[in-house]
Amino acid sequence: EAGVAQSPRYKIIEKRQSVAFWCNPISGHATLYWYQQILGQGPKLLIQFQNNGVVDDSQLPKDRFSAERLKGVDSTLKIQPAKLEDSAVYLCASSLVVDTDTQYFGPGTRLTVL
Amino acid sequence: AQTVTQSQPEMSVQEAETVTLSCTYDTSESDYYLFWYKQPPSRQMILVIRQEAYKQQNATENRFSVNFQKAAKSFSLKISDSQLGDAAMYFCAFKDSNYQLIWGAGTKLIIKP
Numbered sequence: 001e002a003g004v005a006q007s008p009r010y011k012i013i014e015k016r017q018s019v020a021f022w023c024n025p026i027s028g029h030a031t032l033y034w035y036q037q038i039l040g041q042g043p044k045l046l047i048q049f050q051n052n053g054v055v056d057d058s059q060l061p062k063d064r065f066s067a068e069r070l071k072g073v074d075s076t077l078k079i080q081p082a083k084l085e086d087s088a089v090y091l092c093a094s095s096l097v098v099d100t101d102t103q104y105f106g107p108g109t110r111l112t113v114l
Numbered sequence: 115a116q117t118v119t120q121s122q123p124e125m126s127v128q129e130a131e132t133v134t135l136s137c138t139y140d141t142s143e144s145d146y147y148l149f150w151y152k153q154p155p156s157r158q159m160i161l162v163i164r165q166e167a168y169k170q171q172n173a174t175e176n177r178f179s180v181n182f183q184k185a186a187k188s189f190s191l192k193i194s195d196s197q198l199g200d201a202a203m204y205f206c207a208f209k210d211s212n213y214q215l216i217w218g219a220g221t222k223l224i225i226k227p
Contacts, residue, residue, distance in 0.1 A: 105160070107158045
């Protein structure tokens with residue numbers, strides 16, 4: 001069974017530039033999550049999708065971050081414009097159902113903002 | 115607010131020895147789930163073990179076991195016969211009634227050969 005795929009794996013941009021990350025969850029997984037993990041910290045949930053609807057985006061900085069889940073499968077997370085403090089690893093995870101199920105993580109995208 | 119605390123930023127253990135990583139949490143809920151995830155250097159986060167709060171029996175997965183003390187709100191992870199491949203960041207996480215995962219800050223586990 002293929003795991004959660006993410007691209008790119010690494011990205012370096014300058015502040016005020018834009019960047020987009022892509023995630024393909026495990027086939028059949030209805031729930032998709034985007035996390036931000038700053039070095040030395042645990043992941044912080046940015047947004048959670050159930051199929052193609054948003055369940056929780058309370059911690060998403062909506063003035064600069066946006067996310068969508070196309071047709072309830074792939075998802076993209078965009079930052080526009082980026083700030084220095086956005087430097088982090090962006091993790092995508094998926095689960096079969098939302099309540100009791102385990103989340104499966106992708107390899108992450110390491111973003112460096114200069 | 116619900117919180118997860120991992121009080122050990124770093125732990126080290128000799129290969130083949132046993133180590134215990136601590137985790138405490140704060141919640142007013144009675145039904146929830148607890149997880150330990152492992153994140154090796156530059157590799158992806160993977161589930162080590164999970165525990166349902168309504169189960170009194172401690173979860174076990176091969177060399178990994180937990181000591182779940184519901185009244186004390188404690189959920190420690192014991193790794194027996196430590197191997198070099200166990201070196202990683204270990205995160206404790208709590209899933210609440212909103213189904214969000216609340217994470218601890220992690221414990222870096224170093225295995226000494």
